[in-house]
Amino acid sequence: MRERAGPGADWRPLPLADGQSLAVRWVRDARARRLKLSINERGIRLTLPPRASERSAWAFLEAHAEWLQRQRRDLGVDPPPLRLAPDALDRLPLWGVELPLVWEEGRCCRLRQDGEQLVFSYTSRSTGERLAAMLRDFLEAEGRARIGALLPALLPGIPRPPTRFRLRPMSSLWGSLAPGGEVSLDLSLVLAEPACFDYVLVHEICHLIVPNHSPAFWHEVSQRYPGWRRVRTRLRQDGLALKARLNQLLAG
Known part of the structure; x- marks a missing residue:
């Protein structure tokens, strides 16, 4: 009888030759037909078929250990710990620029832009969670x-306008369109250069015209954003690091 890693998911250390280790999330998936490794801003995931043995899973991980190390380093998905506090952070990314961050103690908690810098007001009772919430709101x-600035130019020719916009951290997607017309955008796009945000917004708006990714859809995207291929390539190259940076900042 084959061994199992247990129900659900659990984190296990993968020892490395240099004495360090990588945390790997083991997930049993009834739909899986083979062992599969994936890595994103949340870390490393090993997907196992229901009857895969632990022995075969460990052998699979050990065979891919160097690849995992390289991917984690190259994609920047393992940033150092960050504390959102006056004595720990002096810059914040905004629209593709690392802006100086000035901290000032005051009567309320607030983040605002002042010219070429950001100013974070805090109180003696401001917790990391509170500061992270202010950053997310900002x-x-x-x-x-x-x-609001882009929408008037995008709506002509759209059969129906979006019903709502949501900005939130997203694990893998950059944006989505719900059947009811709600558009969701990844909040990490606000950290990137404006072209990335603009392209994803155009992409989702065009799904109100063509719901799939057929040539007709890409024709609509090209009409509204001719340089979309270059931006899509950049998101594919730097996207995981961007998502990881947002997670790092919002961790408080």
Whole structure:
């Protein structure tokens, strides 16, 4: 009888030759037909078929250990720990630029832009969670302001306008369109250069015309954003690091 890693998912260390280890999330999936490794901003995941043995899983991991190390380093999905606090952070990314961050103690908790710098007001009782919530609100407001500026030029020719916009951290997608017309955008796009945000917004808006990724859909995208291929390539290259940076900042 084959061994199992147990129900659900659990994190296990994969020892490396240099004495360090990689944390790997083991996930049993009834739909899986083979062992599969994936890596994203949340870490490393090993997907196992229901009847895969632990012995075969460990052998599979050991055979791919060097690849995992290289991927984690190259993709930047394992950033160092970050504390959102006055004595720990002096810059923040916004629209593709690392802006100086000035901390000031005051009567309320607030993040605002002042010229070429950001100013984070805090109180003696401000926790990391509270500061992270303020940062998230600030980034969401930035994204909504950009949507408001771009939308009038995008709506002509659209059969129906979006019903709602949501900006939130997304694990793998950059955006999505719900059947009811709600558009979701990854909040990490606010950290990237504006072209990335603009392309994903155009992409989702065009799905209101063509719901699939047929040539007709890409024709609509090209009409509204001719340089979409270059931006899509950049997101594919740097996207995981961008998502990881947002997770790092919002961890508080």
